[in-house]
C-alpha cells in the first residue's frame with residue numbers, strides 16, 4: 395500500500411498548492427494549531443489520517459487532506475468520525491505531521507459499521 399500513501403501525499407501537496415520557491419526561513423519546523431474531523435485512518439506503510447480541517451494559522455485554509463502521524467501512541471488516539479484538536483508540525487509546505495492529538499468529541503456510533511476493516 396506504499397503507492398497509495400505516496401499518491402495520497404502527492405495529492406495533498408497539489409491541493410495545498412505552494413506558490414514559488416520557499417524562503418529559507420520556511421525550512422524551520424513550525425507548530426500550528428488545528429481542529430478537524432477524522433474521516434479515514436490508514437495504517438499501512440505509514441500512519442495517515444484523512445482530516446477535514448479548519449483554517450490552520452497562516453499555513454493553510456480549510457480543506458480535506460491526509461496528515462502523516464509519526465508516533466503510534468498519538469495515532470491510536472484517533473478514530474474515524476472523531477473531532478480532534480492537534481498540533482501540525484510543518485516545515486514549509488512539503489513536510490508536515492500531526493502531534494499533540496486531543497480528542498474533542500468521540501465518534502458517534504454508526505449502525506452500519508460492521509467493525510470490519512479492509513486493510
Ligand SMILES: [Cu+2]
Pocket residue numbers: 410454455456457458459
Ligand atoms: Cu490542507
